[in-house]
Amino acid sequence: MKLKLHTQPEVPLEAESITPAVINKLKVKEVEKIKIFHGNREVNIADFFSVSNNKLELLELEGDMHKIKYIGANMFSGEIQIEGNVGAHLGSAMSGGFIKVNGNTGDWIAPEMSGGRMHITGNGGHCIACAYRGAAKGVTGGEIIIEGNVKNELGHAMAGATMVVGGKCGDFTGVNMISGTILTFGEMGTRTGAGMKRGSIICMNNLEILPTFSYDCSYNPIYLKLLFKYLIENTKIKIEDKFFDGSFDRWSGDAIEMNRGELLVYSA
Amino acid sequence: MKINKTEIIDTYAEAFSMWSAKVIITAETDHWAQGAAQAMTGFATSVIGCKCEAGIDQKLSKKETPDGRPGYSVLIFTIDKESLGKRLIERIGQCVMTCPTTACFSGYETNDSVNVGGALRYFGDGYQIGKKIQNERYWRIPVFDGEFIIQENFGVKQSVGGGNFYILGSNSKSCINALTESIEKMKKVPGVILPFPNGAVRSGSKIGSKYKDLIASTNHIYCPTIKGVVKDSAVPENVNTCYEIVIDGMNEECVSEAMKIGINTVAQDGVIQITAGNFGGKLGQYKFFLKDLIK
Numbered sequence: 001m002k003l004k005l006h007t008q009p010e011v012p013l014e015a016e017s018i019t020p021a022v023i024n025k026l027k028v029k030e031v032e033k034i035k036i037f038h039g040n041r042e043v044n045i046a047d048f049f050s051v052s053n054n055k056l057e058l059l060e061l062e063g064d065m066h067k068i069k070y071i072g073a074n075m076f077s078g079e080i081q082i083e084g085n086v087g088a089h090l091g092s093a094m095s096g097g098f099i100k101v102n103g104n105t106g107d108w109i110a111p112e113m114s115g116g117r118m119h120i121t122g123n124g125g126h127c128i129a130c131a132y133r134g135a136a137k138g139v140t141g142g143e144i145i146i147e148g149n150v151k152n153e154l155g156h157a158m159a160g161a162t163m164v165v166g167g168k169c170g171d172f173t174g175v176n177m178i179s180g181t182i183l184t185f186g187e188m189g190t191r192t193g194a195g196m197k198r199g200s201i202i203c204m205n206n207l208e209i210l211p212t213f214s215y216d217c218s219y220n221p222i223y224l225k226l227l228f229k230y231l232i233e234n235t236k237i238k239i240e241d242k243f244f245d246g247s248f249d250r251w252s253g254d255a256i257e258m259n260r261g262e263l264l265v266y267s268a
Numbered sequence: 269m270k271i272n273k274t275e276i277i278d279t280y281a282e283a284f285s286m287w288s289a290k291v292i293i294t295a296e297t298d299h300w301a302q303g304a305a306q307a308m309t310g311f312a313t314s315v316i317g318c319k320c321e322a323g324i325d326q327k328l329s330k331k332e333t334p335d336g337r338p339g340y341s342v343l344i345f346t347i348d349k350e351s352l353g354k355r356l357i358e359r360i361g362q363c364v365m366t367c368p369t370t371a372c373f374s375g376y377e378t379n380d381s382v383n384v385g386g387a388l389r390y391f392g393d394g395y396q397i398g399k400k401i402q403n404e405r406y407w408r409i410p411v412f413d414g415e416f417i418i419q420e421n422f423g424v425k426q427s428v429g430g431g432n433f434y435i436l437g438s439n440s441k442s443c444i445n446a447l448t449e450s451i452e453k454m455k456k457v458p459g460v461i462l463p464f465p466n467g468a469v470r471s472g473s474k475i476g477s478k479y480k481d482l483i484a485s486t487n488h489i490y491c492p493t494i495k496g497v498v499k500d501s502a503v504p505e506n507v508n509t510c511y512e513i514v515i516d517g518m519n520e521e522c523v524s525e526a527m528k529i530g531i532n533t534v535a536q537d538g539v540i541q542i543t544a545g546n547f548g549g550k551l552g553q554y555k556f557f558l559k560d561l562i563k
Contacts, residue, residue: 143402162400181399200397219414222371223399223406225335226417230401244336262397 001031003049005063005084011039012087013048016070020059020078020097028053061086066106072099075116088125091118094142104148113139113161119235123148126170131157137178145235152189155182158199166237174201177261183227185237196254196261204243204266213253218267220247269559271535274542276558281527281544284552286315286345286429287352288518289382289422290325290375293364294339298327304370305340307363312344313464314514316473316484320355321345321429321516323461334373335417341375343461345429345516352424353382361388365409365416372416376423385418428554431515431523433544434472434490435534436507442538443509450534451513457526459518472512472545487545507540520554528561 001023014037017023023031032046045051054060059080061071066085073092080099088106091099095115107125110118111132124146130153131138138157149167159178171189174182177196188207202224228239243266251263269276293308295301305324312322322344333339344359346352364372365388374381389396389407397408398420405420437443451467454460462468477485488498490510495501503510513530517523531542544558 160400198397200399221408221415222335222337222417223408223415225337226401226406227399229334229336260395 001026001028002052002054002060002062003031003045004052005048005061005065005068006050007048008064009038009048009067011067013038013068014070015045015068016073016092018045018059018061018071018080019073019075020057020080021076023059024057024078066104069106072097075099085122091116094118105146107151110139110142110144113142113144115141117143118145120144120146120148121236122146123167124150124154124165126151127153127156129155129158129161129163131176139180145231145237147235147237149186155180158182164231164235164237166235174199177201181227185239193254193261193263195257197258198260200262200264202248202264207263207265209251209263209265210254212255213251213263214255214259216250216252216262218247218249220245221250221264224248224264269562271532271542271562273537274535274539276531276535276562277541277543278559279544280546280558281430281432281556282546282549282552283428283430283432283523283554283556285426285554286321286347286516287349287424288343288345288427288516289352289356289424290518291342291344291356291360291364291422292328292333292339292373292375293342294328294333294335294337294371294373295367296337296369298338300367300369301337301339302327304364304367305342307367308342308359309344309461309463310363312359313469315345315347315429319346319351320359321461321463322359323463323516325461326458335371337371343459343516343518345427345461345463349380349382349424353384356382356384356422357387360384360418361391365391365411365418368413370416372418374419374422376425378423378425380424381421382424383420384422385420388418389420425518427516427518428520428523429516430552431517431527431554431556432512433527433531433542433558434510434512435539436490436504436541436543437509437539438506439538440509442536443511446534446536446539447511447513449536450530453533454513454515454526454530457517457522457529459522460526461516462513462526463516464514467513469512469514470510472510475547475551502543504541512545523554524556524561527556528563531558531561532563 034045062083069087070089075094076096082101085103088108090109093112101120104122110129129139139161143162145164147166152170157176165184168186177199179199183202248264309322325341328339385407392409408415472487473484474487489502495503
């Protein structure tokens with residue numbers, strides 16, 4: 001099925017029902033009548049999208065959807081391809097399937113994600129894959145690849161996912177991280193890994209190391225060769241040859257927590 | 269039937285089903301990868317006494333390995349799936365993890381798998397780190413030169429063990445020369461191993477023994493030194509030396525291909541007869557008829 005935005009909403013649309021499991025089993029006329037929220041008013045999908053049958057299992061979305069929230073929420077299978085920007089809470093609580101965004105995303109994407117894959121070719125906002133305020137854990141699984149930049153609090157309290165950022169990161173990347181992997185290629189903001197218990201934050205750029213991290217050694221982690229190879233095969237992130245055979249400084253922390261986390265920082 | 273002057277007996281090799289795993293070993297240099305592969309495949313000639321059969325399958329270029337380093341693929345065979353997991357844990361733990369700079373990956377992509385890295389990770393004593401790439405989990409175990417990386421699950425599959433043929437010659441020298449050339453060609457077939465020393469066996473065995481505690485004993489009908497006293501000796505008058513070549517493979521096709529290359533190469537001057545071992549079809553599911561393997 002293909003949904004093309006024809007009217008820009010004045011206030012955010014909450015479109016939890018735009019998932020392959022809901023839409024792909026319906027006919028065009030039925031999809032047009034699916035209810036979504038425009039602010040606090042219930043409207044039909046057809047009020048904002050033109051619907052057509054692409055005769056594929058793939059759910060295609062097109063248009064500038066920066067005001068549309070919760071696309072792919074609770075998704076557990078299937079595939080969504082989005083051409084254009086998309087709003088907050090994309091893939092909220094998703095547990096499977098694949099979302100590809102050829103554009104930028106808003107804040108708070110992939111909260112409570114436990115599985116599946118998300119690939120964003122543009123930039124992301126604040127609090128990507130971040131735990132909700134008051135929650136002990138954030139995302140618990142899955143994979144998020146963002147080829148561009150992201151803002152603050154990427155992977156706050158994440159517990160088991162893999163995240164890759166091709167560009168810059170804001171402050172507090174991996175704050176309170178419990179486990180999982182964050183790999184970044186651009187400049188880092190301040191306080192990376194603050195309060196992390198376990199997990200890995202891998203940076204290709206120098207960064208401010210908090211005093212509660214202790215230096216271990218300089219070495220070439222074989223694991224990164226596998227990760228880089230995977231990214232080369234599946235993304236357009238440019239990975240320089242020097243990273244494959246380069247040396248990485250390993251720092252353990254955060255000592256204010258379990259001290260089982262690691263920062264791997266490319267050194268030469 | 270004859271190839272050149274060598275008589276080919278109209279019989280078949282009887283092979284049986286075994287479970288196999290393909291292990292990819294990589295290291296910083298070919299030297300260390302080879303060292304680990306050789307150690308892992310040592311003392312693995314026959315399930316009778318070694319609990320598994322193993323050998324180096326292929327040397328791999330940097331482009332063929334998961335981490336872009338030089339490597340080797342090793343095949344290991346056991347009678348059942350459960351024991352295959354145990355042997356992998358023992359051999360990777362003692363022979364690969366111990367070798368400087370190595371990493372270890374599964375070479376099969378199959379639905380069946382055994383947990384190897386998930387068991388070896390405990391060597392990390394709590395400092396090990398699990399990492400997932402796509403749907404595969406890898407374990408990073410801290411060791412003296414950095415980390416040993418091992419995949420959690422290793423693919424396993426039902427394969428073919430015990431493909432074989434015998435060569436009977438006028439003397440040891442002529443047989444050995446023919447064997448050496450033949451084995452070198454057979455080793456190049458992907459997906460097969462020749463688990464015995466340099467690929468040949470001189471102590472071919474039969475099932476059982478006159479001694480009740482032994483499960484196997486010398487296949488006396490092919491021993492030239494006793495042909496005068498063995499009533500059913502299979503050693504012809506003009507034969508003074510016999511050897512067996514045993515082939516294990518990922519599937520029936522590659523075993524057949526290796527046997528075909530081997531038989532057609534080994535049929536040289538001095539090799540009087542080529543035959544094969546079978547148990548009358550009672551033991552194994554696979555039959556490789558020599559007549560089908562002649563070019």
